[in-house]
Amino acid sequence: MSELRAHLVDSGIAGAVATTREDNLRNAAxxxxxxxxxxxxxxxxxxxxxxxxxxxxxQRVGIDPDTEHLEGADTIDPDLTLAQLERWxxxxxxxxxxxxxxxxxxxHPTGVLALHxxxxxALRAAGCEVLVATPDWSxxxxxxxxxxxxxxxxxxxxxxxxxxxxxxxxxxxxAPEPMRAVLAGLDAAPDLVVADHGWAGAAVxxxxxxxxxxxxxxxxxxxxxxxxxSIVTVPLDDNVAPHRYDPLAAYVTDW
Numbered sequence: 001m002s003e004l005r006a007h008l009v010d011s012g013i014a015g016a017v018a019t020t021r022e023d024n025l026r027n028a029a030x031x032x033x034x035x036x037x038x039x040x041x042x043x044x045x046x047x048x049x050x051x052x053x054x055x056x057x058x059q060r061v062g063i064d065p066d067t068e069h070l071e072g073a074d075t076i077d078p079d080l081t082l083a084q085l086e087r088w089x090x091x092x093x094x095x096x097x098x099x100x101x102x103x104x105x106x107x108h109p110t111g112v113l114a115l116h117x118x119x120x121x122a123l124r125a126a127g128c129e130v131l132v133a134t135p136d137w138s139x140x141x142x143x144x145x146x147x148x149x150x151x152x153x154x155x156x157x158x159x160x161x162x163x164x165x166x167x168x169x170x171x172x173x174x175a176p177e178p179m180r181a182v183l184a185g186l187d188a189a190p191d192l193v194v195a196d197h198g199w200a201g202a203a204v205x206x207x208x209x210x211x212x213x214x215x216x217x218x219x220x221x222x223x224x225x226x227x228x229x230s231i232v233t234v235p236l237d238d239n240v241a242p243h244r245y246d247p248l249a250a251y252v253t254d255w
Contacts, residue, residue, distance in 0.1 A: 004085075004251055005078050008236075011244040014062075014078035017237045021074040023217040024063055028053040031219045040201025040220040041176025045227045053219050060222045061235040076216050076235050084234040085252055088211050091192070091232065092119065093255040096126035100191035103131045105162035105179060107197035109170035112213060113161060114242035118249030119194055120160035126255070130160035135185035139177055141166075155182060162199070174218070176202035183208075196221075196238065204231050213238060 009015035029050040031038040058065045062077020095102055102123050106116050124130045138152035155178055156165035164171040164178045179195070179202035193203040193210045200212035204224050213234040214221045221233040236248075 001082065004247055005082055007244075007247050008078040008081055012240055013236045013244060013248070014076040014081040016073055017076050017216065018240075019074060019215050019217045019237060020072065021064070021069055022071050024057065024074050025050075025054065025070065027217045028057060028219050031223070037174065038218075038220060040174060040198045040218070041180070042201045042205050042220050042224050044223060045229075048223060053223060056222055056226050057216065057219055060226065060233070061216045063216050074216060076237065081235050084232055085248060087232045088234060089252045089254065091209075091211055092123070092194075092252055095128055095192050096123060096255055098191075099127045099129070101129045101131055101188070102192045102194060103133070103162070103182070103186075103190040103203075104160055105182070105193070105195040105199035107164070107173040107175075107199055108238050109163050109172065111239035111242060112196060112245060113158075113163070113170075115213075115245040115249045116161045116194060117159055118246070119253060122249075122253035122255075124160065131186065131190055132157050132160060133162065133182045133185050135181045137181040137185070139164075139181075153178075174198050176205070179203055180206075200231065200233075204229050215239075 027038055032048045032050040032053050057063045062080050063074050104116050104120050106113050120130050138154050140152050151167040153164055153166045156163055162182055164173045174197040176198035179199040183206055193208050196213050200210050200221055203210045210231040212221045212231050215238045225231050225233050
């Protein structure tokens, strides 16, 4: 555990992170305002003020509690990351032991995709059904250019991990629409969802059991967990070099 903690800090996954204080405070305010882009498809169970959202992020993520700290660097508490990774490990072990049906998805194909792929492989090897949904669904771009018309967004699945794609590209997204399409296309609900951003938020909103992860500038999933909804959210920098997540994947799949 001490080695993993050191890795979290050395890699910038936790500790002093690249995500700025300005981003953290701005996004907390926007989530409190109910702006769609920052809600990840979740409808909070009550109204939240920006100050309350920040307080939850101090408690669950470990951002700086100093209310006078308005710009510059910010932090994620590596001990909070470790505690949530342990909860992930326990829940994934239960899924493996019960050969559960598991759905995985990510909105960050350049970062935490590596973690999701490792988890998908371990679950499959343990006898779980790693779901693959390819809904007959496309999501037009805003705008009427020929380029946009020729490349509507759609769901692409790589080794069991669902992502948003367009043409030959995997796309970064925080939107819940792709997960809504995937869930609508399944014959039966999954026993467990492992996801992030809007993919996770839409699953929580649908009442599913979710293992999520989020950066310190993305409060929606942490607020959902704080409200008692069925999600375990790991606080981490969600876009470091993909191989940096390998020790985390090894830990949560050590059953």
